[in-house]
Amino acid sequence: MSVDTSLRFDKDYVNGFSSSRQEPAWLQELRLQALELAQNLPMPKPDKTKIDKWNFTDFKHEATGNAVAFNELPEDVKALIGSEEDAKNVLVIHNGTPVYFALEQEVKDQGVIYTDLLTAAKEHEDLVKKYIMKAVAVDENRLTALHATLFLNGAFLYVPKNVELSAPIQAVYYQDNEAALFNHVILAAEDNSSVTYVENYLSTNDNTESAANIVSEVYAGAGAKVVYGAVDNLAKGMTTYVNRRGSAEKDARIEWALGQFNDGNTVSDNTTHLIGDGSFTDTKTVTIGRGDQKQNFVAQIFNHGKHSEGYILTHGVMKDNASSIFNGITKIEHGATKSHGEQTERVLMLSEKARGDANPILLIDEDDVTAGHAASVGRIDPLQMFYLMSRGISKAEAERLIIHGFLAPVVSQMPLESVKNRLVEVIERKVR
Amino acid sequence: MSAPNLKIEDLRVSIEDKEIIKGLDLEINGGEIHAIMGPNGTGKSTLSAALMGHPKYEVTSGKVTFNGEDLLEMEVDERAQAGLFLAMQYPSEVSGITNADFLRSAINAKREEGDEISLMKFIRELDKKMDHLEMDNAFAHRYLNEGFSGGEKKRNEILQMMMLEPKLAILDEIDSGLDIDALKVVAKGVNEMRSPDFGCLIITHYQRLLNYITPDKVHVMMQGRIVKSGGPELAQRLEAEGYDWIKEELGIKDETVGQEA
Numbered sequence: 099m100s101v102d103t104s105l106r107f108d109k110d111y112v113n114g115f116s117s118s119r120q121e122p123a124w125l126q127e128l129r130l131q132a133l134e135l136a137q138n139l140p141m142p143k144p145d146k147t148k149i150d151k152w153n154f155t156d157f158k159h160e161a162t163g164n165a166v167a168f169n170e171l172p173e174d175v176k177a178l179i180g181s182e183e184d185a186k187n188v189l190v191i192h193n194g195t196p197v198y199f200a201l202e203q204e205v206k207d208q209g210v211i212y213t214d215l216l217t218a219a220k221e222h223e224d225l226v227k228k229y230i231m232k233a234v235a236v237d238e239n240r241l242t243a244l245h246a247t248l249f250l251n252g253a254f255l256y257v258p259k260n261v262e263l264s265a266p267i268q269a270v271y272y273q274d275n276e277a278a279l280f281n282h283v284i285l286a287a288e289d290n291s292s293v294t295y296v297e298n299y300l301s302t303n304d305n306t307e308s309a310a311n312i313v314s315e316v317y318a319g320a321g322a323k324v325v326y327g328a329v330d331n332l333a334k335g336m337t338t339y340v341n342r343r344g345s346a347e348k349d350a351r352i353e354w355a356l357g358q359f360n361d362g363n364t365v366s367d368n369t370t371h372l373i374g375d376g377s378f379t380d381t382k383t384v385t386i387g388r389g390d391q392k393q394n395f396v397a398q399i400f401n402h403g404k405h406s407e408g409y410i411l412t413h414g415v416m417k418d419n420a421s422s423i424f425n426g427i428t429k430i431e432h433g434a435t436k437s438h439g440e441q442t443e444r445v446l447m448l449s450e451k452a453r454g455d456a457n458p459i460l461l462i463d464e465d466d467v468t469a470g471h472a473a474s475v476g477r478i479d480p481l482q483m484f485y486l487m488s489r490g491i492s493k494a495e496a497e498r499l500i501i502h503g504f505l506a507p508v509v510s511q512m513p514l515e516s517v518k519n520r521l522v523e524v525i526e527r528k529v530r
Numbered sequence: 531m532s533a534p535n536l537k538i539e540d541l542r543v544s545i546e547d548k549e550i551i552k553g554l555d556l557e558i559n560g561g562e563i564h565a566i567m568g569p570n571g572t573g574k575s576t577l578s579a580a581l582m583g584h585p586k587y588e589v590t591s592g593k594v595t596f597n598g599e600d601l602l603e604m605e606v607d608e609r610a611q612a613g614l615f616l617a618m619q620y621p622s623e624v625s626g627i628t629n630a631d632f633l634r635s636a637i638n639a640k641r642e643e644g645d646e647i648s649l650m651k652f653i654r655e656l657d658k659k660m661d662h663l664e665m666d667n668a669f670a671h672r673y674l675n676e677g678f679s680g681g682e683k684k685r686n687e688i689l690q691m692m693m694l695e696p697k698l699a700i701l702d703e704i705d706s707g708l709d710i711d712a713l714k715v716v717a718k719g720v721n722e723m724r725s726p727d728f729g730c731l732i733i734t735h736y737q738r739l740l741n742y743i744t745p746d747k748v749h750v751m752m753q754g755r756i757v758k759s760g761g762p763e764l765a766q767r768l769e770a771e772g773y774d775w776i777k778e779e780l781g782i783k784d785e786t787v788g789q790e791a
């Protein structure tokens with residue numbers, strides 16, 4: 099598969115695409131600069147995963163969704179957001195087009211901005227410019243540049259100073275067939291605000307090839323608290339490159355709760371910069387690999403601020419021929435005195451052919467810190483299987499129980515009931 | 531429901547190419563309680579594990595039928611479905627699965643799809659049996675055997691037996707590690723099951739348990755075989771005198787597996 103995008107996407111194409119959507123000039127300019135970089139930069143190099151044959155560039159680049167009423171949303175999507183009464187703050191994007199949106203008056207009245215990214219780029223130019231492609235830079239590699247060149251839409255969530263939202267803000271991004279999933283999320287929580295955001299990614303392209311190139315940028319101002327839940331559930335034909343980045347100011351908190359259940363090849367990076375003193379992050383991930391898929395997961399925390407704390411907890415199950423790399427990286431920078439980093443990666447392999455590789459990496463440039471890690475890669479204990487089966491439970495059901503049990507310590511600690519339930523559901527479907 | 535029957539003929543079992551069970555015969559019918567006693571390392575647990583279908587134990591020859599069907603042809607879960615139960619000497623711990631969820635899965639495994647036990651009924655049954663075994667209800671919601679004390683694990687094995695209502699139960703050292711009160715409770719559980727439709731094989735080192743559960747037959751195992759059988763009085767004599775008199779009677783020098791008479 100060619101990674102040469104210059105044939106399909108040139109300056110004329112990008113100009114035309116941007117103009118047809120009436121994008122502001124600054125955004126068009128950003129895309130054109132990114133295009134140049136996309137043509138020259140190298141591909142990302144995930145550790146121990148060879149991606150040169152992966153399809154990151156063969157997709158249909160069009161926003162083709164149509165706005166619908168709530169009851170016209172697909173059942174899968176409705177199941178995610180609950181009833182119309184429950185889904186008070188939700189954005190649904192289908193094939194790059196916002197198709198359903200609801201936001202409570204009460205939330206708007208507090209000055210919260212929640213809208214699709216394209217609308218935000220037009221209506222809140224200064225805010226969007228302040229955050230877009232900042233946590234993730236355009237010039238990191240060819241795919242981040244390609245993302246900036248071609249992203250179709252996404253969500254913009256801005257929470258003003260001191261505003262504490264109790265109800266979660268939801269988003270569903272779903273995709274059909276060969277439609278590209280180039281989605282961009284910006285979540286900015288100003289000082290002392292508090293917000294919970296939950297996103298779900300869905301696609302149906304089991305038999306059609308396409309690519310997802312997703313960027314989330316999260317900013318937590320001083321004393322702000324952000325809970326970011328995500329359940330990725332993209333189909334087998336989707337090759338995914340996803341970057342979720344956060345940056346936390348003084349005493350800010352970012353909690354990540356990630357269910358990474360794509361069926362296709364995936365490179366996922368979740369990085370948090372603990373900039374301010376006393377900042378905190380906790381990143382919890384569960385994943386199940388199956389079929390022939392290959393995945394590479396990085397969970398990474400940089401402690402810059404003094405007294406900053408970062409936690410990583412990852413549990414992954416590998417079935418069939420699936421193989422995954424799990425790299426946990428704790429980087430404590432010089433000057434980040436009294437900071438703390440801790441990580442655990444556990445992998446359970448269900449078949450002889452499954453591969454899992456857990457690498458906890460501690461990089462510490464400061465003496466006055468505490469850090470710890472644990473990692474394990476193991477197979478299902480045949481004695482446990484015997485025990486469960488000796489009670490009449492079938493082999494498949496026994497495996498199912500053991501997998502749930504293995505993932506339970508992470509799932510049960512997820513910060514949101516809705517994410518927890520959704521995870522149990524997806525796990526259930528994947529282990530059947 | 532017809533009375534169960536387990537028939538073992540000339541059974542030989544190896545582990546890692548070492549023969550442990552060396553031609554064992556035993557028949558247990560519904561309504562009967564058999565006890566197997568015998569010194570350490572004589573093959574008692576091996577026998578019970580092989581009957582349940584433990585993957586590490588290889589049956590090299592012999593025949594075992596359960597209610598007329600070839601037990602050795604069945605998968606582990608099929609043996610359980612057919613009504614066989616093994617309370618293990620060392621039950622596994624399984625993290626992340628609550629005791630209650632596990633038990634419900636096990637009960638439903640025996641039922642047709644669509645005919646699963648209702649949650650209400652399940653909870654009622656579980657509460658009743660746990661009361662009977664004087665188990666704190668908190669054990670229902672703890673992860674399966676995780677961090678259970680030795681005695682708690684044993685009680686949990688009996689709880690599973692009572693909930694699953696097998697036709698034939700093998701209890702491998704269900705009494706070891708139990709205090710005297712727990713022993714009585716466990717015995718109460720087993721006696722509760724006693725009926726013409728239930729057979730039981732109790733493996734024990736101590737006569738004490740048999741004071742509470744009177745066996746119909748007592749067997750002594752040495753060198754991977756049953757070397758002597760009798761009634762409850764045999765257990766009493768073993769308690770009083772140990773195994774030396776049997777060894778003398780049979781000319782056995784070393785009773786453990788691997789030594790020939």
Ligand SMILES: Nc1ncnc2c1ncn2[C@@H]1O[C@H](COP(=O)(O)OP(=O)(O)OP(=O)(O)O)[C@@H](O)[C@H]1O
Pocket residue numbers: 545546550568569570571572573574575576577586619786787
């Ligand atoms: N997994 C195994 N690997 C190697 N040897 C084994 C294994 N399991 C059992 N054996 C051996 O088989 C013999 C019989 O063991 P078994 O556990 O059946 O004895 P037992 O009669 O139950 O003893 P106890 O009264 O101590 O429980 C012992 O010598 C034991 O070491």
Ligand SMILES: [Mg+2]
Pocket residue numbers: 574575576619702703
């Ligand atoms: Mg034993």
